[in-house]
Amino acid sequence: MKIERIHHVAYRCKDAKTTVEWYEKHLGMKFVLAIAEDQVPSTKAPDPYMHLFMDAGGGNILAFFELPNSPAMGRDSNTPEWVQHIALKVGSVAELEEAKARLQAAGIEVIGVTDHTIFKSIYFFDPNGHRLELAADVGTPEMYAKLDACKREMLEEWSLTKRAPKHAAWMHDKEFQA
Template identity: 75%
Template sequence: MQIKRVHHVAYRCIDAKQTVDWYVKHLNMNFVLAIAEDQVPSTGAPDPYMHVFLDAGMGNVLAFFELPNQAPMGRDGNTPAWVQHLALEVGSMDELLAAKASLEASGIDVLGPTNHTIFKSIYFFDPSGHRLELCCNTGTPEMMQKLDEVKWDMLDEWSLTKKAPKHAAWMHEKN
């Protein structure tokens, strides 16, 4: 078997309509599909839901479930809010900065741009509390090759020590 691509990624949301409206307005995504059932097809459990799908570009689909009969949404209290996020790529720094300005003009708090050397990012939250990242690639082919050459050594060292390996420390050096 070989995975072809991600078919869709699904998250829970507080309100399906609010979520669709927000992603259409703020991230320019198209609303492509809605599915609603009174029973979960995979388990047969009686649990009404609305499942909405948004076009995230190039065949990528972002989906959400509204689950009105379940306990309120929460987070894993053992995982920092910055860890679990969805990163979406934009085509240029101009687009990234324009997105930041537009989000802020709508009253959305935005962090960044943050320089990750091979890309720059901004961070913000959707109405359900999901952390989103918009990124613009800035890495050169040489940078990407250097990172590719050390990825297994870094992973092996991390696996043994649980300390950040220094193979790619050049990415964080201040110029």
């Protein structure tokens, strides 16, 4: 078996209509599908839901469930809010900066532009409390090759020590040597 791509990634939302309108307005995503049931098909649980699907580009779908009979949404209190996020790719740093300006003009708090050496990004939250990232790639083929060459060694070192390996410290030092 070979995975072809992500079919969809699903998250919970507080309100289906608000979520669709927010993603259309602020991220230009197209609303492509809605499914509503009174019973969960996989478990047969009697739990009505609205399942909506947004086009995230390139065949990627970002989906949401509104669950009116479930307790209010919460977060994993043991995981920092910066960890779990949805990162979406944009075509250029100019697009990233334009998106930041539009979001801020709409009253949405934005962190960044953050320089990650191989990409630049901004961070903000949707109306459901999900952290989003917009990212524009800026790395060179040499940078990606250097990262590819050390990924297994870094993973092994992390696995043994649980301390950050320094193989890619050049990314933060901003000193790349091919």
